[in-house]
Amino acid sequence: MVMVDVSGKPKVFREATAIGNIKLKPQTVSLIKTGKIAKGDPLYTAKIAGILAAKKTSALIPLCHPLPLTSVKVEVKILGKSIVKVTSTVRTEAQTGVEMEALVATTVSLLTIWDMVKQYEKDTEGQYPSTVIENIRVAKKVKEDVSGERKRKKA
Amino acid sequence: MVMVDVSGKPKVFREATAIGNIKLKPQTVSLIKTGKIAKGDPLYTAKIAGILAAKKTSALIPLCHPLPLTSVKVEVKILGKSIVKVTSTVRTEAQTGVEMEALVATTVSLLTIWDMVKQYEKDTEGQYPSTVIENIRVAKKVKEDVSGERKRKKA
């Protein structure tokens, strides 16, 4: 078992963007929009949790390398009546990519939203019949080549 | 801002089961089935990562209480040609539920699978056109009532 050897690889600019959605009840989304969630602001809390989580990636995912992240950005947006979308972009200058860091940021942000609105999503029996996290993807990866040119490609 | 006060609430048996899927290329799933993933066994690694992550829940999700988990079980199963399904069940005897712990275990397991098979999922431009994590849900919560009776309900 080996955390892949990247010794000797050049350290180049890397960027990855990961997205994901959480589907909530329309009433819960209304409460978020009007700032009425009892536990605090789910969107702001989710952003901070996502940034902190990105920095813990190599402790969570066994074969991830510890990387010196140079930027982590987490955006949280309400889409329509029942979707909250998280978009995380992570940058580094390293020998390996940061898609796992972006995925961890997005995922922990989404889970934090769930935690913040738990009481509004549960039914009378304490179950979550409608809450679901979906469509977690890597939207884009960027890697600078040896000449220093950035190659951006869309998924 | 407050991590909800559960002082004085009785410590009762709690259980939560969270599920989720990762969609991979059929070729990747074949490589998993035949034990040919270069980085190691994605399913076994995912189980361990999920169990370890469940124990980190209160460090990842800002308002989660630190709970003395009494059991964490992570199952990983291949469904059909392109789906790997993770099912995590967490138990405790505490004043608050463990659905976030089960969700964290499932999510980090799914992300670990992604990391283990990255090289087979990327296209020639380094993007992930088809890989997606979906349908992360709480399948079931159980809570013992004050009389000691366990109430199990299906989602």
Next chain:
Amino acid sequence: MVMVDVSGKPKVFREATAIGNIKLKPQTVSLIKTGKIAKGDPLYTAKIAGILAAKKTSALIPLCHPLPLTSVKVEVKILGKSIVKVTSTVRTEAQTGVEMEALVATTVSLLTIWDMVKQYEKDTEGQYPSTVIENIRVAKKVKEDVSGERKRKKA
């Protein structure tokens, strides 16, 4: 060297409140009040950082016991033109008190405020001539006696 033995001591309700101030430039406090800090909302970020830090106390302070915190509350308030005050209250049902947890929450909250407003507090030479954290105290401890009566005392 020993983390003091509390085996056999009864688990009783415990609460501790710790306070502290950070002195900022009046201009910085104005920017906070008007929501113009570029890095985000310093007060909200500080609250979350404080709550997360309280849960890490036994990993930061060598001889602190790991305790099952039942509540953490962090309040951040602007006092006059140049002071931001943090008040953290932590609760548990345990064999030992939670003043260190409350102090860690307050201190990390104050440091987070500093980090969020760094660019406005630095002078042209990159120094912090006026920024200072002061008056970190335990404002109150509460401990239930064996009969179950809560003894509240003010400092």
Next chain:
Amino acid sequence: MVMVDVSGKPKVFREATAIGNIKLKPQTVSLIKTGKIAKGDPLYTAKIAGILAAKKTSALIPLCHPLPLTSVKVEVKILGKSIVKVTSTVRTEAQTGVEMEALVATTVSLLTIWDMVKQYEKDTEGQYPSTVIENIRVAKKVKEDVSGERKRKKA
């Protein structure tokens, strides 16, 4: 919300020194001086806790970058009859400064001293009427310019 982008900035030598005091009872300071604190040596324990904490800065302060610290030094000194002063100096070669790391080291050192002498500082009602942490400041920051010259400035 974004952990500020430092991609592309040059990695230069950085140093920061943070100071802070804890005010204890004269009797407690005497016990420290004569090596009679029951839980162990508060000053030595504080130094180790401070060094370990510096390395955890980016996990404690949400928007701090993970930095490859090249040196952490924590000094603890008794001043007069009732003050213990902590001075922490942190170095790195990075794209951003280390004042938060120095502040975290100093603060956790001071909190560790508090924890080590708790029993001598509490009054008969379990309160801390006189213990206080004060004057936490960044004493000095140093940053090498692009030419490689170190610019040292005093606060």
Next chain:
Amino acid sequence: MVMVDVSGKPKVFREATAIGNIKLKPQTVSLIKTGKIAKGDPLYTAKIAGILAAKKTSALIPLCHPLPLTSVKVEVKILGKSIVKVTSTVRTEAQTGVEMEALVATTVSLLTIWDMVKQYEKDTEGQYPSTVIENIRVAKKVKEDVSGERKRKKA
């Protein structure tokens, strides 16, 4: 894969003691005895590192339960001319034993001693021809039975 289910088991007093040795050069042991190790006091540092590590056991050993440790004691003793012996004793009131916690404390203490005296143990080629950690054992486990009686057994 499952972190063994201990739900419903009674919480009883548990204690475990783990021992281990590190063999150093006689010259290194002399330097320790006379307080001349440049990096600091290896024995005191080792004790603190061991106590902190005991509290991280469930994050290091995948299937260990998070346990509310009620006491951790680490003793470090020089035996003869070239051995340093570490003895760690951990206590809890829980549903499962603490031998892994005691072993982790002992092992991390021994590794810390190694780190503190590295420069004296290396040969001119940077190798460690004689340094070795050996004889790591669980010396004793104690478990209270349901009636409350403590059963102590010798290794």
Next chain:
Amino acid sequence: MVMVDVSGKPKVFREATAIGNIKLKPQTVSLIKTGKIAKGDPLYTAKIAGILAAKKTSALIPLCHPLPLTSVKVEVKILGKSIVKVTSTVRTEAQTGVEMEALVATTVSLLTIWDMVKQYEKDTEGQYPSTVIENIRVAKKVKEDVSGERKRKKA
């Protein structure tokens, strides 16, 4: 107290290999070989735990520098009837060596094996009369000199 200053030292290729053994009952080794350990696969679990632990070295050993590991490899092999041997190799490009990282990986792997087979090693009184971890050594260190030549030396 100081985490040794390595500022200004060149970042060169570093490698370290650490070994160690755990002695188990022959019956336990047979159960491992035939895949009959109830808690899971001890060898695979040990490898993952070792890799994760290597990345935590600077949080466990107080004066270790945080290093950007470029490779971690953990091998676990059964030797004869009662020995399991762990060999961990860690690489980086840094200003200081990685022997502590290799030692931490090996040690936590060995402890994980112990944890996975606990139930087969305990006697009827819950003690471990024969289980022992031994012979933890640094087998080899490699350091590139300034000209870029790798110097490999065997212990």
